[in-house]
Amino acid sequence: MxxxxxxxxxxxxxxxxxxxxxxxxxxxxxxxxxxxxxxxxxxxxxxxxxxxxxxxxxxxxxxxxxxxxxxxxxxxxxxxxxxxxxxxARQILEAHEAAFDAMMAARGGKSLIIGTPDMYVKALLQPHLAEFVRAFPETSLHVVVDGSSELLRRFDEGALHLALLTEYQINDDRGDLVYSERGLWACKRNTDIHKKTPLPLALAFEGSHYRRLAQDFLRRHKRIYRIAVASNRQHAIQAAIDAGAAVGLLPESWLLASMRELKQADGFFEAPPLTVRMRAKKRLSAAGEWFVDRLRASQAEHAR
Missing domain, CATH: 1.10.10.10 (Winged helix-like DNA-binding domain superfamily/Winged helix DNA-binding domain)
Structure with a gap:
């Protein structure tokens, strides 16, 4: 720089x-x-x-x-x-947290570090947090939020105990299937923003599979577009769509009542499902094993 x-x-x-x-x-x-x-x-x-x-x-x-x-x-x-x-900046801040965790561990402190894209925090982690805190009051839970590719790198380097990874983004089907959800195109309800030229998009930063998927589709159909909002946080993409500022790809559970799904009749394709796989270290603490069991059980219940 x-x-x-x-x-x-x-x-x-x-x-x-x-x-x-x-x-x-x-x-x-x-x-x-x-x-x-x-x-x-x-x-x-x-x-x-x-x-x-x-x-x-x-x-x-x-x-x-x-x-x-x-x-x-x-x-x-x-x-x-x-x-x-x-x-x-994210790497510096997370490295500082990792160093803190290492020092705490050296002093006898316990920690569990889970990595996840932000779009899965509510669906996969939130349902278990209160029970986890009650079951393991002396264990500090650290949640590292980032893209799947970066989380996979951190997991391989040993910086994460558990990693929740979007399957299509890492092009890898190893690990336990813990979540699957339909993806879709969305825009603000009662607007015609999807008809604009150039089409304003809200997408993740470079490197995201969904970003490439959207851009490839629009190029094939000769749609002129521009990146109106770029963020690696799903909340920012959702907010841009809900404000009527852009069209974007979302997990189905992130579609608000104030939005509507764009379908083939609107000139948009059905997005592939979002499939999440869990990677876990071979040797986990009791707290880590507890979380693995809960995530597996949640997927089994969801699949019924």
Missing amino acids: RLIESQPIDLRTFFNIIDVMFDQDLLRTFVRIVDSGSFAATAEQLGRTPSAVSMQMKRLEEAAGRRLLVRSAHGVAPTAEGETLLIH
């Missing part, structure tokens, strides 16, 4: 820039702004004023020497440089 355009910098300035770029508080605020799409919402989450959050982002952008966020009628989104920083 180029930090300052075309200007030599002295060592003191350089290390000041490094301090800012790796400041976890600034990076965490940056990530929350991207995830929520709002300075005000982030300020409320952090218990700060919007002006304080804006000042933090000003410091970060000055250190990066690039504009990282852009405001629009639909909220705040990362620039191309911001998307690049976002990937590394």
Whole structure:
């Protein structure tokens, strides 16, 4: 990353820039702004004023020497440089959490680290959280939210005890099948946004299978489109569709009453199902085995 355009910098300035770029508080605020799409919402989450959050982002952008966020009628989104920083910011924050977990384990603390795409937290994890806390009060549950490809890499590196992975995204059918759901195209109800040219899309970042699927379909049918909203958080994609700002692909359970499914009569194809597989370490704690059993049981009940 180029930090300052075309200007030599002295060592003191350089290390000041490094301090800012790796400041976890600034990076965490940056990530929350991207995830929520709002300075005000982030300020409320952090218990700060919007002006304080804006000042933090000003410091970060000055250190990066690039504009990282852009405001629009639909909220705040990362620039191309911001998307690049976002990937590394998440990795830095998660590495810090992993280091903390390792130190806790060395001191006798217990933890269970589960990785999952954000769209499955509610369906797969939420039903078991209260019971888990009661059953294992001394175990800290850490949920790492990211795309399946990145989660698979982290699992292979030993950073996760359990990983919930979208099968089509990793092109791999190993592991236990724990969830399956229909995918669909959606738009805001009572709008004709799906007829617009170019077609505004709300999609995941580059590397997502659903993004490639949508783009390939539109190219084959010679539909002109533009990426109106890009995010690796399903909540942001859902919000863009619900606001009438874009058309997008969603799991069926994420279709709100204020939206409608786009079907073949509208010129859209039926999306493939979302299939989730679970990878687990060979040796798990009692807490890990408990979660594995619950996820398997939930799938068996869902399949009936």
